[in-house]
Amino acid sequence: MHEHRFDAPEVAPLEPPTRVLMGPGPSDVHPRVLKAMSTPLIGHLDPAFVAIMNEVQELLRYGFRTRNRWTIPVSGTGSAAMEAAFTNLVEPGDCVAVPSNGYFGDRMASMVEKAGGRAVRVKAPWGQPLDSAEVEAVLAKHSPVIFAFVHAETSTGALQPDVPELTRIAHEHGALVIADTVTSLGGVELRVDEWGIDAAYSGGQKCLSCPPGASPLTLNERAMERIAARSEPVRSWYLDLSLLQSYWGDDRSYHHTAPISNVYALREALRLVSEEGLEDRWARHRKVAGGLKAGVVAMGLEMLPDDAWWLPSLNAVRVPDGVDAKRVIQILLSRYGIEISGGFGPLAGRIFRIGCMGHSCRPSNVLALLPALADALHEQGFAADMKDGVAAAAEAME
Numbered sequence: 001m002h003e004h005r006f007d008a009p010e011v012a013p014l015e016p017p018t019r020v021l022m023g024p025g026p027s028d029v030h031p032r033v034l035k036a037m038s039t040p041l042i043g044h045l046d047p048a049f050v051a052i053m054n055e056v057q058e059l060l061r062y063g064f065r066t067r068n069r070w071t072i073p074v075s076g077t078g079s080a081a082m083e084a085a086f087t088n089l090v091e092p093g094d095c096v097a098v099p100s101n102g103y104f105g106d107r108m109a110s111m112v113e114k115a116g117g118r119a120v121r122v123k124a125p126w127g128q129p130l131d132s133a134e135v136e137a138v139l140a141k142h143s144p145v146i147f148a149f150v151h152a153e154t155s156t157g158a159l160q161p162d163v164p165e166l167t168r169i170a171h172e173h174g175a176l177v178i179a180d181t182v183t184s185l186g187g188v189e190l191r192v193d194e195w196g197i198d199a200a201y202s203g204g205q206k207c208l209s210c211p212p213g214a215s216p217l218t219l220n221e222r223a224m225e226r227i228a229a230r231s232e233p234v235r236s237w238y239l240d241l242s243l244l245q246s247y248w249g250d251d252r253s254y255h256h257t258a259p260i261s262n263v264y265a266l267r268e269a270l271r272l273v274s275e276e277g278l279e280d281r282w283a284r285h286r287k288v289a290g291g292l293k294a295g296v297v298a299m300g301l302e303m304l305p306d307d308a309w310w311l312p313s314l315n316a317v318r319v320p321d322g323v324d325a326k327r328v329i330q331i332l333l334s335r336y337g338i339e340i341s342g343g344f345g346p347l348a349g350r351i352f353r354i355g356c357m358g359h360s361c362r363p364s365n366v367l368a369l370l371p372a373l374a375d376a377l378h379e380q381g382f383a384a385d386m387k388d389g390v391a392a393a394a395e396a397m398e
């Protein structure tokens, strides 16, 4: 028989370029978090690791501002925590209201459908938040068992205001509330218990500045009761919370091997949040991203969202007429080593998406980005006023 040759591939040592990460995520990781990731492993059932799990849960409760017992890091990226929420809370035939004002509402709809449910839309244009009257109308018409919304829409830079009002409406109509807090946890004001959110999920690589891999999830007693009362088993093994209870609950017995280094990283990232203080961290994001916003406006650019729903962690800036957004993004990356991103879907070519998240959310980054952006725009024939931009940003961040 013919023998196949398998030559050993020659691959150079790992040397990715140095970047400043100011896109929609991941954000720059704090050196302390990188160091935590290189800590030697211990077993995922070692009593010392169980103590670490408890600490991560406690730190997560602080970050979410919740007393929910069921607060855990789900193994996987933000979408895993998202799918854990939907797949456990949605039963076949359930009606679930999801938003249509950005990309992640679409992902919610697709997860609802995969769980056998039916998604109905609360409509709002991309770039705008949901309106409480529209939420009320959809809930009154369809009586969904769940109302889900995106607190910080990464695809459009819109923050959902009036969350307590939306949760009140949902509860009046007998619906549980799921919140996507991927781009808000640890960067933007979020109060899970005070705002009446029943389940919330997030990711590590945004305002927590942690490598993706272990993703926060929290559920209150009402949500857990709904899961316990399911008439059909969850259509997932890996994300079935009734099985995960064996590991994260009192038993601490094996379900799957925890991503130990990611749990270490998340613990350190959350320690940084708690050292800074949640309120101070929200204020820093507003201040530094406020500098970025003042800077781009002084350079002659316009923000996409109204100030009433501006999202500090993800700044959507309109692309001026005649400017090729892709080329600007490419110049920033290749010439300055700064990553920003563009829009997609209905906003493709129409916005720049500039992240100001966690460890990336620093005045020095904003002051490095603005001249680089002005340079790239000049090359496209747009006369951005670099000096005014930098001066306005510096003043706003003082």
Ligand SMILES: Cc1ncc(COP(=O)(O)O)c(C=O)c1O
Pocket: 024, 025, 077, 078, 079, 080, 082, 104, 150, 152, 153, 154, 155, 180, 182, 183, 203, 212
């Ligand atoms: C609002 C929102 N939800 C969900 C996700 C999914 O997270 P991940 O890409 O980590 O799976 C993202 C990721 O960008 C997001 O921005």
